[in-house]
Amino acid sequence: MPLFAANLSLMYTEHPFVARFAAAARDGFRAVEYLFPYEHEAALLARELREHGLRQVLFNAPPGDFAAGERGLACLPGREAEFRAGLLHQALPYAQDLDCPRIHVMAGLAPQGVARARLRETYLENLAWAADQARAAGRELLIEPINTRDMPGYFLNRQEEAHAIVAELKRPNLKVQMDLYHCQIVEGDLASKLSQYIPGGRVAHIQIAGVPERHEPDRGELNHAYLLALLDELGYAGHVGCEYRPGQADTSAGLAWFEPYRATQR
Numbered sequence: 001m002p003l004f005a006a007n008l009s010l011m012y013t014e015h016p017f018v019a020r021f022a023a024a025a026r027d028g029f030r031a032v033e034y035l036f037p038y039e040h041e042a043a044l045l046a047r048e049l050r051e052h053g054l055r056q057v058l059f060n061a062p063p064g065d066f067a068a069g070e071r072g073l074a075c076l077p078g079r080e081a082e083f084r085a086g087l088l089h090q091a092l093p094y095a096q097d098l099d100c101p102r103i104h105v106m107a108g109l110a111p112q113g114v115a116r117a118r119l120r121e122t123y124l125e126n127l128a129w130a131a132d133q134a135r136a137a138g139r140e141l142l143i144e145p146i147n148t149r150d151m152p153g154y155f156l157n158r159q160e161e162a163h164a165i166v167a168e169l170k171r172p173n174l175k176v177q178m179d180l181y182h183c184q185i186v187e188g189d190l191a192s193k194l195s196q197y198i199p200g201g202r203v204a205h206i207q208i209a210g211v212p213e214r215h216e217p218d219r220g221e222l223n224h225a226y227l228l229a230l231l232d233e234l235g236y237a238g239h240v241g242c243e244y245r246p247g248q249a250d251t252s253a254g255l256a257w258f259e260p261y262r263a264t265q266r
């Protein structure tokens, strides 16, 4: 049975951030993920994890000025020093304090007028450097294709591009975060894509949500039970992040889809 991680950036937003750990644990989750930990002391977050029997399985490296619309720095020429400082001085220390095995590095929005080849070159140089730093610290580094309906201009959109980069850089700890919500919007054919990519061992984290509204996985056009059973069949052993915005005010009330899996979480 899949192991799920509640995404505390999108779920349980009816509670203040720090109270979301307890809420997720009460509902039977044993793991969490969220976008950014940096507004909170690592010791405080570590205590929430410990007190509620939760594992932190993923968070993102600093993305630049998120409030101003930036969505990562890794492909941006001229921002290398900021990207590298964020990884080294913020993401990796938090990963250590939270005992978090993997960090997602956002690519960034492609700036107008800069050749794609130059962005790709910058992206690969930054990723190679960052993967080596993460490896020395015992962490995996993840890249995630994201759809351009939600994030217009985002540099990395397709699974095949992400897998090509991982293959090219040959860093054993550089892996793909496969978000089935984005993949369905950009590419579709999810069952074939899972069968193609999971056995290769390059997918270290999966995320799910209903499509098109990014609500609970049992709302919308996808057959989540079929896809989750397929993950088991394919031997996927990582976590499945529940990265969705609940369709009603009460996150717990929308967890009927989670019922068959609740007792098997660990």
Ligand SMILES: O=C(O)[C@@H](O)C(=O)CO
Pocket (backbone or CB within 6 Å): 035, 060, 104, 106, 144, 146, 179, 182, 207, 243
């Ligand atoms: O899918 C997403 O939006 C996230 O996984 C993320 O890290 C960037 O927002």
Ligand SMILES: [Mg+2]
Pocket (backbone or CB within 6 Å): 144, 179, 207, 243
């Ligand atoms: Mg995602």
